[in-house]
Amino acid sequence: MTPEEFRIAGHRLIDWIADYRSRVAELPVMARTSPGEIKAALPAAPPDGPEPFLEILADLDRIIMPGLSHWQHPGFFGYFPSNGALASVLGDFASTGLGVLGLSWQSSPALTELEEVVTDWMRQMTGLSDAWSGVIQDTASTCTLVALMCARERSTNYSLARGGLQAEAQPLVVYVSAQSHSSVDKAALLAGFGRENVRVVEHDSEYAMVPKALEAAILQDLEAGRNPCAMVATTGTTASTAIDPIEAIVRVAKQYGLWLHVDAAMSGSAMILPECRGMWQGVESADSLVLNAHKWLGVAFDCSLYYVRDPEHLMRVMSTNPSFLRSSADGRVKNLRDWGLPLGRRFRALKLWFMIREQGVAQLQNRLRRDLENAQWFANEVRKAPNWRVLAPVPLQTICVRHEPLGLEGEALDAHTTAWVERVNRSGAAYLTPAILEGRWMVRVSIGAIPTERKHVAALWELMRREAEGWTQS
Amino acid sequence: MTPEEFRIAGHRLIDWIADYRSRVAELPVMARTSPGEIKAALPAAPPDGPEPFLEILADLDRIIMPGLSHWQHPGFFGYFPSNGALASVLGDFASTGLGVLGLSWQSSPALTELEEVVTDWMRQMTGLSDAWSGVIQDTASTCTLVALMCARERSTNYSLARGGLQAEAQPLVVYVSAQSHSSVDKAALLAGFGRENVRVVEHDSEYAMVPKALEAAILQDLEAGRNPCAMVATTGTTASTAIDPIEAIVRVAKQYGLWLHVDAAMSGSAMILPECRGMWQGVESADSLVLNAHKWLGVAFDCSLYYVRDPEHLMRVMSTNPSFLRSSADGRVKNLRDWGLPLGRRFRALKLWFMIREQGVAQLQNRLRRDLENAQWFANEVRKAPNWRVLAPVPLQTICVRHEPLGLEGEALDAHTTAWVERVNRSGAAYLTPAILEGRWMVRVSIGAIPTERKHVAALWELMRREAEGWTQS
Numbered sequence: 001m002t003p004e005e006f007r008i009a010g011h012r013l014i015d016w017i018a019d020y021r022s023r024v025a026e027l028p029v030m031a032r033t034s035p036g037e038i039k040a041a042l043p044a045a046p047p048d049g050p051e052p053f054l055e056i057l058a059d060l061d062r063i064i065m066p067g068l069s070h071w072q073h074p075g076f077f078g079y080f081p082s083n084g085a086l087a088s089v090l091g092d093f094a095s096t097g098l099g100v101l102g103l104s105w106q107s108s109p110a111l112t113e114l115e116e117v118v119t120d121w122m123r124q125m126t127g128l129s130d131a132w133s134g135v136i137q138d139t140a141s142t143c144t145l146v147a148l149m150c151a152r153e154r155s156t157n158y159s160l161a162r163g164g165l166q167a168e169a170q171p172l173v174v175y176v177s178a179q180s181h182s183s184v185d186k187a188a189l190l191a192g193f194g195r196e197n198v199r200v201v202e203h204d205s206e207y208a209m210v211p212k213a214l215e216a217a218i219l220q221d222l223e224a225g226r227n228p229c230a231m232v233a234t235t236g237t238t239a240s241t242a243i244d245p246i247e248a249i250v251r252v253a254k255q256y257g258l259w260l261h262v263d264a265a266m267s268g269s270a271m272i273l274p275e276c277r278g279m280w281q282g283v284e285s286a287d288s289l290v291l292n293a294h295k296w297l298g299v300a301f302d303c304s305l306y307y308v309r310d311p312e313h314l315m316r317v318m319s320t321n322p323s324f325l326r327s328s329a330d331g332r333v334k335n336l337r338d339w340g341l342p343l344g345r346r347f348r349a350l351k352l353w354f355m356i357r358e359q360g361v362a363q364l365q366n367r368l369r370r371d372l373e374n375a376q377w378f379a380n381e382v383r384k385a386p387n388w389r390v391l392a393p394v395p396l397q398t399i400c401v402r403h404e405p406l407g408l409e410g411e412a413l414d415a416h417t418t419a420w421v422e423r424v425n426r427s428g429a430a431y432l433t434p435a436i437l438e439g440r441w442m443v444r445v446s447i448g449a450i451p452t453e454r455k456h457v458a459a460l461w462e463l464m465r466r467e468a469e470g471w472t473q474s
Numbered sequence: 475m476t477p478e479e480f481r482i483a484g485h486r487l488i489d490w491i492a493d494y495r496s497r498v499a500e501l502p503v504m505a506r507t508s509p510g511e512i513k514a515a516l517p518a519a520p521p522d523g524p525e526p527f528l529e530i531l532a533d534l535d536r537i538i539m540p541g542l543s544h545w546q547h548p549g550f551f552g553y554f555p556s557n558g559a560l561a562s563v564l565g566d567f568a569s570t571g572l573g574v575l576g577l578s579w580q581s582s583p584a585l586t587e588l589e590e591v592v593t594d595w596m597r598q599m600t601g602l603s604d605a606w607s608g609v610i611q612d613t614a615s616t617c618t619l620v621a622l623m624c625a626r627e628r629s630t631n632y633s634l635a636r637g638g639l640q641a642e643a644q645p646l647v648v649y650v651s652a653q654s655h656s657s658v659d660k661a662a663l664l665a666g667f668g669r670e671n672v673r674v675v676e677h678d679s680e681y682a683m684v685p686k687a688l689e690a691a692i693l694q695d696l697e698a699g700r701n702p703c704a705m706v707a708t709t710g711t712t713a714s715t716a717i718d719p720i721e722a723i724v725r726v727a728k729q730y731g732l733w734l735h736v737d738a739a740m741s742g743s744a745m746i747l748p749e750c751r752g753m754w755q756g757v758e759s760a761d762s763l764v765l766n767a768h769k770w771l772g773v774a775f776d777c778s779l780y781y782v783r784d785p786e787h788l789m790r791v792m793s794t795n796p797s798f799l800r801s802s803a804d805g806r807v808k809n810l811r812d813w814g815l816p817l818g819r820r821f822r823a824l825k826l827w828f829m830i831r832e833q834g835v836a837q838l839q840n841r842l843r844r845d846l847e848n849a850q851w852f853a854n855e856v857r858k859a860p861n862w863r864v865l866a867p868v869p870l871q872t873i874c875v876r877h878e879p880l881g882l883e884g885e886a887l888d889a890h891t892t893a894w895v896e897r898v899n900r901s902g903a904a905y906l907t908p909a910i911l912e913g914r915w916m917v918r919v920s921i922g923a924i925p926t927e928r929k930h931v932a933a934l935w936e937l938m939r940r941e942a943e944g945w946t947q948s
Binding site (some may be wrong): 001002003004005006007009010011013014015016017018019020021022031035036037038039042044045046047048050051053055056063064065066067068070072078079082083085086087089090092093094096097099100101103105106107108109111113114116117120121122124125138139140141142145149150159160161162163164165166167168171182183185186189190191192193194195196197247248268294300301302312313317318320328329332333341342343344346350353354356357359360361363382422 | 477479484518523525538540552553560567570587596614615623639646664666667740768791827833
């Protein structure tokens with residue numbers, strides 16, 4: 001494809017995307033595809049000769065679109081908001097169009113320096129002190145893996161340069177809560193700690209970690225000759241938006257020399273609101289933290305922000321220095337390959353830069369405040385309705401609810417819950433993801449897609465009542 | 475930004491990118507920026523209010539562009555080709571515009587199923603048997619890390635479910651060569667093996683690993699009570715395109731139960747040419763392999779293809795199953811979160827699909843053959859010229875050269891090499907990256923940017939002669 005062919009095809013595609021975003025509300029939110037259906041519609045072998053671009057675009061409509069769940073839909077209340085604000089979409093287009101790569105500073109200096117600047121903007125926007133250094137990674141899963149590897153190396157005084165984790169005499173232990181994200185568990189196992197050395201610390205009735213229980217677990221491990229290494233606290237857990245008490249946890253972590261990683265993947269966006277920052281009070285004493293600019297805040301996936309207090313340590317764990325990547329600028333510049341797992345990186349700073357500039361901080365704050373108000377409104381409606389229950393505190397934009405008709409409990413209640421959610425999702429008007437809380441299915445209403453206004457939230461509530469209550473009456 | 479504002483801004487940006495790709499040849503290939511220059515031109519704090527899109531676009535021209543090295547330039551001979559074929563760029567635009575996420579099959583079924591189909595197309599295109607299953611990851615560094623984690627878990631019969639790597643009595647050992655990519659070393663250290671358990675196997679005069687030396691190293695480790703776990707062989711090393719003899723290596727790996735990971739990150743693209751497949755003869759007996767569709771082949775970064783023989787094992791090592799990600803389709807579908815490190819994923823299959831369809835296999839093959847011919851032509855020119863030397867075999871598109879004027883050796887020769895390369899790069903007409911081979915600096919000429927034709931290669935050769943020979947005459 002020549003640049004001139006690209007120009008023509010590109011204009012078509014821009015219109016296609018603009019049309020999609022305009023009419024997305026008319027599409028069923030959740031894909032109704034059966035397993036294997038899309039695959040069966042695609043040729044099993046690649047074409048030998050070229051196909052016209054318009055045919056590819058037509059197949060996008062014909063084959064792919066019916067198989068999508070629409071994350072940018074105003075009726076998307078599932079998982080978490082993964083907003084692709086249109087200004088950030090354009091920033092991402094610029095990145096792909098330029099096709100430059102950041103292996104080292106030298107390989108495209110502006111890529112590295114803009115990333116330094118915009119991660120620092122985000123640091124300021126979230127009220128963090130200038131003792132933090134930021135870098136863009138793909139996802140929070142990766143950031144947490146990096147954090148636990150760094151913790152491991154600090155506790156073992158860089159065992160990677162010697163016999164590795166396998167040469168350690170005392171087993172290292174990682175502390176999490178049952179409400180931590182599944183990626184935390186996965187990271188601990190992949191970093192080599194082993195499930196027997198992942199300690200699940202007790203939480204309170206609001207699903208927040210109990211610092212005293214953390215300390216008790218540490219003491220027990222010390223007594224047994226194990227080596228407490230790291231702990232992961234969450235600001236806004238995935239299932240129920242629980243807020244672990246960072247300040248109290250940090251005191252325990254410091255006392256026993258643990259690495260503290262703060263997972264604010266979802267709720268970190270809220271820290272651009274000064275009134276929310278109390279939720280991670282104490283974060284300044286943590287060692288690392290992650291917040292996903294690609295969730296509620298609105299940057300097109302992927303744009304996970306990883307902040308550390310000690311970048312020298314991060315670089316020492318992650319660095320490589322092959323000859324073909326050395327340049328005369330080394331030592332005076334940041335080489336981002338030494339700040340994470342991959343060597344190559346896209347120019348991801350552009351999408352964050354475009355969005356912050358096109359929106360401005362105040363407008364981003366307004367949107368998040370709109371969602372917080374919608375969440376409070378929704379929670380109040382639920383609380384007022386007979387047989388409905390809000391199951392957890394609502395500090396931010398996710399509400400955990402259950403419809404509990406009289407006489408229904410245990411597995412019958414579970415069956416009722418999953419059945420009415422399925423009907424809501426099949427309706428096409430909204431998409432919800434159920435989850436398990438304290439052993440029972442409940443429904444997470446995650447508000448915060450960019451196009452979601454009060455009227456969409458109100459429509460969701462009506463739909464939920466119809467599908468849940470209608471069934472019990474029949 | 476509303477969809478209608480996006481439409482207008484998007485058309486501007488498409489033109490901006492089309493213009494960029496049309497005129498990129500006129501720009502200096504390598505950025506001439508000094509460290510800190512870009513940073514100093516950017517505001518230290520984010521804007522509170524919104525800024526017009528055209529101002530952002532103007533800053534892209536004014537501040538960012540002078541700080542870029544242009545990877546899509548016909549004079550780009552540095553590092554490796556990282557092509558962003560324009561059809562794949564459009565596929566990436568569609569992905570970002572749609573903003574759907576693949577956490578599980580259910581979260582957007584077409585994302586998963588198209589990925590299954592196009593990774594299978596690539597399997598067929600590279601002549602692999604249908605015993606391989608593919609998945610798209612971000613980079614080869616990540617794939618190699620995943621491979622070594624999987625090797626570790628196979629050797630320890632899933633120690634992650636017990637005491638982890640730290641509970642192993644016998645240290646696990648990984649075998650590499652001095653020519654392996656730096657990411658292999660990094661992956662082994664991050665996976666917890668430790669530097670003392672990374673064995674560097676001897677290579678021959680053509681920089682290929684010596685299978686007998688591998689076997690000797692394994693026997694020595696067994697004798698010392700260590701546990702040989704994995705080995706990484708490379709088809710086309712980064713510094714000199716050395717081809718490790720997979721077939722002989724595989725026999726050793728099988729005999730001693732080692733996991734064999736094949737790193738074909740750069741050269742894997744060549745396997746779409748049947749005449750090149752002898753280079754990885756034996757690959758069918760490997761356990762995992764990586765090839766980067768985002769390099770020479772032309773898919774916009776990032777699109778690293780990871781193939782495994784035993785997907786059940788991969789899933790067992792990588793899987794998590796939290797309630798909020800379960801769906802009624804589980805068990806009948808592929809959940810790609812269980813195929814790698816991150817939970818979330820972009821719709822990356824689109825860019826591979828767009829490119830293969832818009833080009834067709836034959837046209838992709840033709841372009842790669844053009845580059846192979848250019849490399850042979852260039853190597854012959856170098857061989858014919860007095861005082862110039864081709865330092866390694868040229869099986870593909872990278873040529874290792876040195877200008878060796880009479881009487882210059884040792885550090886003086888190094889100084890000469892790095893000085894003339896610096897002059898070539900400063901000229902703006904071409905970009906080369908030097909590297910160290912056998913302790914001495916040399917120059918890698920990596921041919922294969924999409925717009926690079928014979929005339930650009932010829933112009934490079936002229937420029938190299940001028941800058942290298944002119945200096946010695948003065």
